[in-house]
Amino acid sequence: MGQVLKKKFGMRARRIVPLYDRPASNFSPLDDNERRAVIQQHKDTIFKDLKKNEKVVITSTSYTPDENLYTLLSALKAYDHEVSMAQKSANVQIQRQLPPLRVIVTGKGPMFDEMKEVIEKQNMDNVTVHQVWLNIEDYPKVLGTADLGVSLHESSSGWDLPMKVVDMFGCGVPVIAIGFPA
Structure with missing residues (x-):
């Protein structure tokens, strides 16, 4: 951010101190008991x-074209195929490395219904996809249950991290993201 301010906006300050986004205090890692409690709360x-x-695996989205969920679905389909192939080969070591996935897609937006239709047509044996809108109390808790987060969105400026990534980091969730300068 400091470099952008200097180069793009010609700021001549001796020292520019960016203030980094931080997750809200309710975004924190869950211990095993808390994780089990959240899973139990949403068991139905x-x-x-x-x-x-x-x-x-969790991804947060606003269901807009700038977050290409088709990329994620394509990757999940390829993953499902690899797991199926590993199961057919009876290679136990590979099977352990390729566990089944439960993918939670949280959010709402204009492409929700379109994606729901596409997701319902997927025929995957080792991957399930669940679309859900979570209230403000449940969102950080469910986020904390994830083994992996996925972000398909660049920040609006391209100079900072999307807040969904900051939230995932706050919950201690590692993130796979689309590459961009920040």
């Missing part, structure tokens, strides 16, 4: 029939 919806070895 997004965590219904959660398998012991299943990994939870």
Whole structure:
């Protein structure tokens, strides 16, 4: 951000001190007991029939074209195919490395219904996708249950991290993101 202010806006300050985005205090890592409690709380919806070895992947979206969920679905389809191939080969080591995935897509927006239709047409055996809108109290808790976060969005300026990534980091969730300068 400091470099952008100097180069793009010609600021001549000796020292520019960017203030980094931080997650709100309710975005914090969950311990094992808290994680189990959140999963139990949502056992009839997004965590219904959660398998012991299943990994939870989460992405937050506003369902707009600048967050290409088709990229994620394509990757999930390829992952499902790899898991199926590993199962057919009976290679236990590979099977352990490729666990089933429960993907939670949280958010709402103009492309919600379109994506719902596309997701429903996916025929995957080792990946389940759950679309959900979470209230402000549940969002950081469910986020904290994830083994991995995915961000398909660049920040509006391209100079800072999207807040959804900051929130995931606050919950101790590692993130795979689209690459851009920040």
